[in-house]
Amino acid sequence: MTSEGVVATERRCELSRETKETNVQLNLLLDGAGITNISTGVGFLDHMLDSLATHARFDLDLQARGDLKVDCHHTVEDVAALLGEAVDRAIGVRAGLERFGHAVVPMDESVASAALDLSGRGLAILAVTFPSPFVGGVPTSLIHHLFEVFARSARITLHLSGGGRDDHHLAEAMFKATARALREALRRDPSLQGQPPSTKGSL
Secondary structure (H helix, E strand, C coil): CCCCEEEEEECCEEEEEEEEEEEEEEEEECCCCCCEEECCCHHHHHHHHHHHHHHCCCEEEEEEEEEECCCCCCHHHHHHHHHHHHHHHHHCCCEEECEEEEEEECCCCCEEEEEEEEECCCCCEEECCCCCEEEECEEEHHHHHHHHHHHHHHCEEEEEEEECCHHHHHHHHHHHHHHHHHHHHCEEEEECCCCCCCCCCCC
16 A cells, blocks of 8 residues: 655644555544544444544544445555554654543443553554444444554554443444543643653653
C-alpha cells in the first residue's frame, strides 16, 4: 500500500491511499469539535467512526470506495490503517501530552473499557467476546481486526475489554471508550513544558 498527498501540520493530517482493492481519502483535525463527514459504503462502519470522532472531538472527513462486491474486509482494514496513520502523523512529536488515557463507557446492558498509551509502539490487546458472528453486516471478528490495525498504524498501545448481550451496543461502547481515552491521552499538559512524558526523554 502507498500513501499519497500527505499534508501534515500541527494536529492535522490529510491522507489518501489507493490500491486495487480500495480508495480512501481523509482529512483529520485532532483538536476539533466532532464534526464528521464519513462515507465508506459500509453503514455500520460509518456509524462507528462517527461515534469515535464525535467523542474524541476529532473533525473527520473520510471517504472510501472498496471492493464491496467481495466483502467489507478490505474497506474496513484500509480505513483503519489510514485513520491510524493520520492520527500518528497529526500527533507529530509526542511531547507535552498527557500520553495515557482511560475510559469506561456503558451502553445499556453492554460496557467497554479502553486504556491506551501513546507509546510509539503499536499494539492492541482485546478481551471482548461478541454474542453473535455479525453486527450490522460486519463480521464481529473484523471489529477486533479494525482495532488491531488502527493501534498498529497509530503507534499506540491499546487495551480493550468489555461484554454485553447486544452486539451493536458492545461495538459502540468499544469505539466510544477508545475515543474518550484518546481524547484524554492527547490532551496537552502545560506542566511538561513541551517535554516528552517519559523517563527516557523520548517516545
